[in-house]
Amino acid sequence: MSSWQTLVADKKKRQQESIPQEWIVSPPPDDVLNVTGFPGQSGLLSAKELQITNEVDVQVLLQKLASGEWSSVEVTTAFYKRAILAQQVTNCVTEIFVERALKRASELDAHLREKRTVVGPLHGLPISLKDQLCVEGLETTIGYVSLIGNYAKKNAVLVDILLEAGAVPFVRTNVPQTLMWGETFNNVFGRTTNPYNRTLTCGGSSGGEGALIALKGSPLGVGSDIGGSIRIPASFCGIYGMRPSYHRVPYEGALNTLQGEDSVPSVFGPLSNSISGIKAFMKAVIDLEPWKKDPLAVRKHWDHEAYQLSEHGEGKCLCFGIMWDDGNIVPHPPVLRGLTMIKDALVNAGHIVKDWKPINHKEMNDTAVAIWGAAAREDFRMTTLSTEEPIIATMLPESNAFSEAAVDTRYPQEGISSYQLWQLHKRKIELRKEYLDHWEKTAQDTGTGRPVDAIIAPVAPYVAPPHGKNRPAGYTRVYNLLDYPVIILPVSQVDQELDVKVPPHEYLNDADREFHQWYDPALVRDAPITLQLIGRTLDEEALVALAEIVDAALRSQYTGDVKACNLHDSLPTTGHEAL
Structure with missing residues (x-):
């Protein structure tokens, strides 16, 4: 083996040894694609542990922990065991530190018994962390062999804040090498798969979080998002996720x-x-004033008035824009059905839904990629220099990711001048201004006297695709450039009868043709369907409240049958009112 492979072998051995041997069970064979039922069928979890981990409402978990009905030790143990089960079928976890987490949980239980009060708003709750968040004494590799042995001397600021809030960090989760992929594969820990269908990607770069939480191996996790890295895995794995505005959540001290x-x-x-997990996290972090610990964190307290939707008609008769496609790639049938479902639910709940016209989406995508590409390849080369590990060029499993034929074409070979980069920054500001004006002008057409309250859009032109096929991130990346907060909402799952392939449309470009042609409902069997809800910069509180309204409308409309919608019932037509 080469020197970097020796490092990997040692790291994997140490990871395996960190798992309690009695928690290792026989996983289902590889041809069992949907493993979401595996934790409950494994025999490892007691009836109470199943009850604890099947409780998806974070607010209920927090109430039971605060009252002492459930101890932090038993909740942490239950989720830890389920996380290890998730690891055995999707390879989603990197760092495992059982004794440390249970010691923390025990201390919190003792505090509650003795002081009769909680440590903070997240008291006793196990929280998983993407493998970027440095935890004192643990290695942080972000998927690079070159960073094996990189032990943190102190916690990232966000970890300290979560500890102050009473949380129990208990695992770290897998990422792609470089963090700049919408899938999850690296030379250290390998590939993470989708628990709904293991032939499909879990997304990335927070893919380990997506797979772990989908298997209920964690009630609440932390990911990061530069071009969709929270939203893509949340979407492909059928869970909730939030991309906040720049610097609303502290980044200081993270890798x-x-x-x-x-x-x-x-x-x-x-x-x-x-x-409720999204709200609990955001409010807890903001209430602990991260701007006192991170010089870039925005000094903005939790805005209760904004959460009450004071600028959105107090939540009555809202107007949503719905974007059926971004003008570049037309979504597959499951995604269009999800849009139809959410539109029907909101209209039936008394809200207004109008078609949203996207502007400049291709240029915004190109601008963001050019900004990152100014020095991306040099950054990757410098990081891998010490071990000479190969830089991964493709996420396709059947390819040799390191062969000369597998060239990473996402970023240019050479960088650009400072002046050229400044022009990109300048254009980015202009694009943000154009989109702001576009949004503001909708006040003339909504019928509420206000601009559109939020935008509903696909997360991608498809549900979770096969490994290696999640190439365009155009539906998410634009909101990173615009700095709009976004929440992912689960809607449904692929249905073999409802989501049949439709005849070819007038293709917008070669990529549109390619992605239309590979779609087959059998290929994406059981994949979740989700959508994005997009708000305005630094208006996270209002977006959380709007997401609660949309989520409630969906659950009310489709209780007992979330698939009960025919795609062709209400697709957009030229007669629709548009913004």
């Missing part, structure tokens, strides 16, 4: 790729199986 690029920066945000 990252492209460090120093601050024009379209990465942000941390939550993933969960409930919208």
Whole structure:
């Protein structure tokens, strides 16, 4: 073996040894694609542990922990065991530190018994962390062999804040090498798969979080998002996720790729199986005033008035824009059915839904990629220099990712001048201004006297695709450039009868043709369907409240049958009112 492979073998051995041997069971064979039922069928979890981990409402978990009905030790143990089960079928976890987490949980239980009060708003709750968030004494590799042995000397600021809030960090989760992929594969830990169908990608770069939480191996996790890295895995794995605005959640002390690029920066945000988990995380972090610990964190307290939707008619008769496609790639049938379902649910709940016209989406995507590409390849080369590990060029499993034929074409070979980069920054600001004006002008057409309250859009032109096929991120990346907060909402699952392939449309470009042609409902069997809800910059509180309204409308409309919608019932026509 080469020197880098020796490092990997040692790291994998140490990872395996960190798992309690009594938690290792026989996983289902590889030809069992949907493994979402495996934790309950494994025999490892007791009846109470199943009850604890099947409780998806984070607020209920927090209430039971605060009252002492469930101890932090038993909740942490239950989720830890389920996380290890998730690891055995999807390879989603990187760092495992059982004794440390249970010691923390025991201390929290003792505090509650003795002081009769909680430590903070997240008291006793196990929280998973993307493998960027440094935890004192643990290695942080972000998928690079070259960073094996990189032990943190102190916690990232966000980890300290979560500890102050009473949380129990208990695992770290897998990422792609470089963090700049919409899938999850690296030379250290390998590939993470989708628990709904293991032939499909879990997304990336927070793919480990997506797979873990979908299997209920964590009630609440932290991911990061620079071009869709929270939203893509949340979508492909059928859970809730939030991309906050720049610097609303502290990043100080975390490890990252492209460090120093601050024009379209990465942000941390939550993933969960409930919208209550999204709110609990955001409010807890903001209430602990991260701007006192991170010089870039925005000094903005939790805005209760905004959460009450004071600028959105108090939540009555809202107007949503719905974007059926971005003008570049037309979505597949399951995605269009999801849009139809959410539109029907909102209209039936008394809200207004109008078609949203996207503007400049291709240029916004191209601008963001050009900004990152100014020095991306040099960044990757410098990071891998010490071990000479190969830089991964493709996520396709059947390809040799390191062969000369497998060329990574996402970024240019050479960088650009400072002046050229400044022009990209300038154009980015102009594009943001154009989109702001576009949004503001909708006040003339909504019928509420206000601009559109939020936009509903696909997360991708497809549900979770086979490994290696998640190439365009155009539906998510634009909102990183615009700095709009976004929440992912689960809607349904692929249905073999409803989501049949439709005849070819007038293709918008070669990529549109390619992605239309490979679609087959059997190929994406059981994949979740989700959508994005997009708000305005630094208006996270209002977006959370709007997401609660949309989520409630969906659940009310489709209780008992979330698939009960025919795609062709209400697709957009020229007669639709458009913004």
